[in-house]
Amino acid sequence: MIIILAGGKSTRMGKEKPVLKIADKEMLLWVYNESSKIDETLVALSKNTPKTRELCLRERIPFVNTPGRGYVEDVQWLLKEFGPFVSVSADLPFVKACDIALIRSELEKKKTSITGVLPLNIVPKDLGVATYRGYAIVGINGVSYEGEEFVELRNPLLALNVNTPREIELANRIAKLLHPKFT
Template sequence: MIIILAGGKSTRMGKEKPVLKIAGREMLLWVYEQASKVGETLIALSKNTPKTKELCLREGIHFIETPGNGYVHDVQWLLRELGTFVSVASDIPFVRASDLALMMKELERRKLSLTGVLPLSRVPKGLKPAVYRGYAIVGLNAVAEEGEEFFELTNPLLALNVNTPEELELANRIAKLLRSKFL
């Protein structure tokens, strides 16, 4: 199962991120479209994201409501309630179905928690992702009871986590470039 995490407080953005639009479409729908190509997908909401809940109801997207007590607490709650899963943040609009499928495959194979990372050499210039032990941490993970290992991914756009108005504008510019390239 893939769970899209969409229940955060969005303190840096100042408004609910999952419903912000990129190229005229809610950011959550960018992620959901890719995730639903891979398998069963559920949106994790909280009391912090009432507009996201409205979007899910309007679009007929299945969701679960978490306690909304923070990322770690909610992920642990989801693990207890649902068992192992792949998590992806709703603010990584350029995640691809192939990224998600690869993480699902590794979760099934290894049966342990995996933190999705990018080598810093793959991070596009100008992006400032969270860095730990020489890797960019991306919001795509496998969540299990056991272990914790890094899992290297290759999609450079995973480094764009939309947390600020400037990153939202960058995502809009990238979306326009991608559209023109593939249309």
């Protein structure tokens, strides 16, 4: 199972990120369209995301309401409710089905938690990415009961985790380059 995490407070953006549009399409739909190519996909919402709930209802996207106490607490709740799953952040508009499939494959094979990472040498220099142990951490993970292993991904656009107005502008420019029909 794939669960798109879309219940955060979006404090840096100041508004619900999953419903913000990139090239005239809500960010959640960019992620959902890719993840649903791989496996059953569910969107995790909370009291913080009423507009995202409306989008899911309108688009007939299955969702679950989490307690909304915070990222770690919600992921633990989801693990208890559904068992091991692949989590994808709703603010990764350029995630590809193959990225998600690789994490799912590693989760199934190793039965341990998987953290999707990018080697720093493929991360665009002007993006402020979270780094850990010499890697850029991206928002695709295999959530399991124990352990942690890194799995290197090769899609440099995963480094663009949309958290600020500047990043949404950048995502729009990239989307228009990748998908000229939106210009």
